[in-house]
Amino acid sequence: MEYSAVNTMWVLIGAALVFFMQAGFSMCEAGFTRAKNTGNILMKNLMDFCIGTPCFWLFGFGIMFGGSSAIIGTLDPMIRGDYSAILPSGVPLWAYVIFQTVFCATAATIVSGAMAERTKFSAYCIYSAAISLFIYPISGHWIWGGGWLAQLGFHDFAGSTCVHMVGGICAMVGAAILGARIGKYDKDGKPRAILGHNLTFAALGVFILWFCWFGFNGASTVGMDSDELIERAGLVFFNTNISDAVACCAALIVTWLRYGKPDVSMTYNAALAGLVGITAGCDAVEPLGAAVMGVIFGIVIVFSVEFFDKVLKIDDPVGAISVHDVCGALGTLLLGFFASGSSTEPGLFYGGGLHFLGIQAAGVLSVAAYTAVVITVVFTLIKHTIGLRASAADELAGLDISEHGLLTAYAGFAMLPDTVASGSEPDLTPPPFEPVPDYEAVPVERRRASGEHKLTKVEIICREGRFEALKNALTGIGITGMTVSHVLGCGIQKGRPEYYRGVQVEAALLPKVQVDIVVSKVPVREVIEVAKKVLYTGHIGDGKIFIYDVENAVKVRTGEEGYDALQDVE
Numbered sequence: 001m002e003y004s005a006v007n008t009m010w011v012l013i014g015a016a017l018v019f020f021m022q023a024g025f026s027m028c029e030a031g032f033t034r035a036k037n038t039g040n041i042l043m044k045n046l047m048d049f050c051i052g053t054p055c056f057w058l059f060g061f062g063i064m065f066g067g068s069s070a071i072i073g074t075l076d077p078m079i080r081g082d083y084s085a086i087l088p089s090g091v092p093l094w095a096y097v098i099f100q101t102v103f104c105a106t107a108a109t110i111v112s113g114a115m116a117e118r119t120k121f122s123a124y125c126i127y128s129a130a131i132s133l134f135i136y137p138i139s140g141h142w143i144w145g146g147g148w149l150a151q152l153g154f155h156d157f158a159g160s161t162c163v164h165m166v167g168g169i170c171a172m173v174g175a176a177i178l179g180a181r182i183g184k185y186d187k188d189g190k191p192r193a194i195l196g197h198n199l200t201f202a203a204l205g206v207f208i209l210w211f212c213w214f215g216f217n218g219a220s221t222v223g224m225d226s227d228e229l230i231e232r233a234g235l236v237f238f239n240t241n242i243s244d245a246v247a248c249c250a251a252l253i254v255t256w257l258r259y260g261k262p263d264v265s266m267t268y269n270a271a272l273a274g275l276v277g278i279t280a281g282c283d284a285v286e287p288l289g290a291a292v293m294g295v296i297f298g299i300v301i302v303f304s305v306e307f308f309d310k311v312l313k314i315d316d317p318v319g320a321i322s323v324h325d326v327c328g329a330l331g332t333l334l335l336g337f338f339a340s341g342s343s344t345e346p347g348l349f350y351g352g353g354l355h356f357l358g359i360q361a362a363g364v365l366s367v368a369a370y371t372a373v374v375i376t377v378v379f380t381l382i383k384h385t386i387g388l389r390a391s392a393a394d395e396l397a398g399l400d401i402s403e404h405g406l407l408t409a410y411a412g413f414a415m416l417p418d419t420v421a422s423g424s425e426p427d428l429t430p431p432p433f434e435p436v437p438d439y440e441a442v443p444v445e446r447r448r449a450s451g452e453h454k455l456t457k458v459e460i461i462c463r464e465g466r467f468e469a470l471k472n473a474l475t476g477i478g479i480t481g482m483t484v485s486h487v488l489g490c491g492i493q494k495g496r497p498e499y500y501r502g503v504q505v506e507a508a509l510l511p512k513v514q515v516d517i518v519v520s521k522v523p524v525r526e527v528i529e530v531a532k533k534v535l536y537t538g539h540i541g542d543g544k545i546f547i548y549d550v551e552n553a554v555k556v557r558t559g560e561e562g563y564d565a566l567q568d569v570e
Contacts, residue, residue: 004090007223011091011099014219017212018102022049022109024208028272029113031202032265032318034194036398037117038409044124048108051125052132056104061097064137070148073141086146088222099219103163106216107136110167113318114175118182118395121403123388127174130378136166139367153356154363155344157236158220160280160331161367168325169371172314177379178389180315182396191309193500194317199264206268213240213275217282232283232343239282240275243294247274250298258302259499266302266501269319273301276324277331281339289338289349296334297327306502319501329364336360453520453563455550458527460515461489462535462543467513473534474517477526481566483516491541510541518550520563 026045030038052060062076065086074081079097087096108131112124142149143162156162185191196202217240223229251270255263277297278290285293304322308314314321336357339347346352382388389395394402401407462470467484474482489512519527528545535543555565 002090003092004223004225006225007088007090008092008095010219010224011088011095011222014215015095015099015102017215017219018099018106019049021102021106021209021212021216022046024205024212025106025109025112026205027201027208028205028268029116029318031198031200031205032113032196033116034398035197035408035410036400038197038400039404039406040121040399041112041116042409043121043404044112044128045109047125048112048128048132049105051129052105052108053101055129055132056101056137057097059133060104060137061100063134064100064140065145068146069141070151071141072138072147073145090225091222096222099222103159103216104132104136104140106159107163107167107170108132110164110320110324111171111174112320114171114316114320115178116317117399118178118389119174119399120387120390121399122386123382126382126386127170127375127378130375131167131170135170135371135374135378136163139166139370142367143363149359149363149366152359152362153345154359155284155335155339156280156332156363157283158217158279160276160278160328161364163328164276164279164324165328165332165364165367166371168321168323168328169368170375171316172308172321172325173372173375174379174388175314175316175321176312177376177383180313181317182392184315185313189313191313191503193503195500196265196317202265202268206271210244210271210275213244213279217279221283235287236282238287239278239285239290242287243278243282243290243297244271244274246291246294247271247277247298247301250295251302252298254299254302255499255502259502261499263302263499263501266305266319269305269323269501270298270301272319272323273297273327277327277334279328280332281335281344284335284340284342284344285338286340289340293331293334293338297330300330301327302502309501309503329368332364333357333360455518455520455553455562455566456524457516457518457548457550458524458531459546459548460517460531460535460543461487461512461545462515462531463541464511464513466535466543467515469534470515470531473530474515474527477530478522479517479519479527481517485514485516487512487514491544512543518553518566520566 022045026042029045030041033041057079058077059075061079062081063073065083066074066076066081079093083093083096087093108128111127111131115124140162141147143154143156144150181194183192184194214237217236218233221229221233221236224233247270248267251267252262255261255266274294274297277293282290301319301322304326305316305319308316308321316322335344335347337347337349339345339352339356340350341347341352345356348354348357379388390399390402400409460470464486471482488510490510517527524547528547531545552561553565554561
């Protein structure tokens with residue numbers, strides 16, 4: 001074979017972009033779950049690629065692309081056979097192998113998010129290997145390896161069904177067998193919102209995935225050495241982008257109408273839904289068709305997330321089932337309506353008949369059935385051997401500590417207990433006292449503690465947005481010291497209803513600021529009146545003021561007590 005430098009570079013760049021999707025999935029899943037499981041999420045997204053790569057090299061690639069059988073390829077450990085018949089024009093074997101390897105890893109990593117926060121890490125490693133060894137390769141053989149669906153004319157350009165629906169089906173079955181997270185549903189089966197801990201991570205992950213999807217879909221042309229391929233790549237890029245953007249707009253409008261406000265996390269899910277859905281036919285539809293399909297994906301994702309959460313009661317923390325399974329299947333089926341006839345049979349809206357739509361439906365149903373049956377067997381075997389779900393105690397503590405011995409994934413932002421090396425004991429001896437030199441010491445006028453002034457603690461709980469105004473007002477009347485804390489709390493009204501991913505958040509605890517001051521010189525009533533004036537809006541949630549008697553105060557540096565301990569150095 002005569003190799004093409006431009007085709008090879010195009011495939012390799014695409015492979016690198018698809019690999020970088022692992023970072024996007026890692027950030028997205030970590031952001032939509034709780035902080036105590038962040039390390040576990042990151043570890044799983046690393047290992048499904050590291051486990052899947054040798055599995056696909058040893059067995060998966062041969063099963064997917066070897067031989068001429070309509071059902072399954074051949075066992076070809078370490079890829080030693082002749083694959084010249086299936087290689088794209090001008091692309092060497094190993095460039096194509098790495099391109100297909102990263103696609104395989106994408107199918108495996110989809111499962112991580114739906115089963116997050118309660119799955120044993122050992123179980124995850126096993127079923128991730130199973131997906132890469134035979135689940136994805138066999139269905140991939142049917143579609144991309146010359147199998148029976150390819151022979152029928154089934155079209156899945158870059159993997160809405162072959163990659164995403166396969167991963168989504170595995171995620172759905174796994175989450176159903178696993179059961180919901182502790183506390184997800186109340187005794188009546190009503191879902192509770194479990195908020196993700198870092199929306200910034202999730203947003204970064206989605207933008208990484210959006211960027212990398214241009215490689216996922218665009219490089220699936222596997223060539224750029226002809227005018228036809230160049231034109232097709234441009235169309236693929238544009239359709240990928242327009243479907244995604246329009247899906248976000250549709251989800252924004254739907255959530256705004258349903259929940260009273262545009263839902264952030266659901267709109268980001270819609271971005272992924274638009275990408276997944278258009279992947280099957282990004283080369284075969286016109287931009288108008290891609291835009292209309294994007295609207296459909298953006299609407300469907302909202303109701304799908306609610307359906308799995310509220311009706312089927314399958315707990316999916318990141319919406320992976322709705323994004324990859326539902327929209328992957330839907331995008332493949334919609335191709336039967338919107339295909340323009342440029343690279344497939346025309347769809348129904350372009351003068352085609354039911355034949356092509358029937359082929360697309362047969363492909364979706366057969367791949368879904370095969371994947372569901374096989375992954376159910378895999379999960380059942382794991383459940384009854386090493387166990388699939390982490391213990392309740394481990395789940396409550398967080399999988400970071402129970403599975404990996406990681407106290408927190410945010411060491412720079414959390415108070416950690418002291419840790420010592422194995423076999424040693426911490427030195428609790430206080431450091432020797434070293435007096436401050438006279439020339440550095442603050443002059444202190446020793447005075448007898450005054451007992452004539454009453455000490456009163458004023459505790460003010462207010463809205464976060466009013467803190468600066470309160471601080472300035474208190475400083476203006478002579479308050480020179482205060483302690484400020486970010487707290488969670490509620491009053492009698494339990495806050496106002498808000499929604500997260502379509503589920504009403506139990507707003508029993510709302511973010512507030514607590515300001516503690518101890519006064520003696522400044523009249524307590526003046527502090528109260530100033531605080532009331534600054535904090536008052538007339539709406540529920542303005543805050544509370546609590547007054548306490550203080551027995552004594554001691555300034556550590558000087559030893560002064562009572563009134564004198566609260567006064568500044570003169």
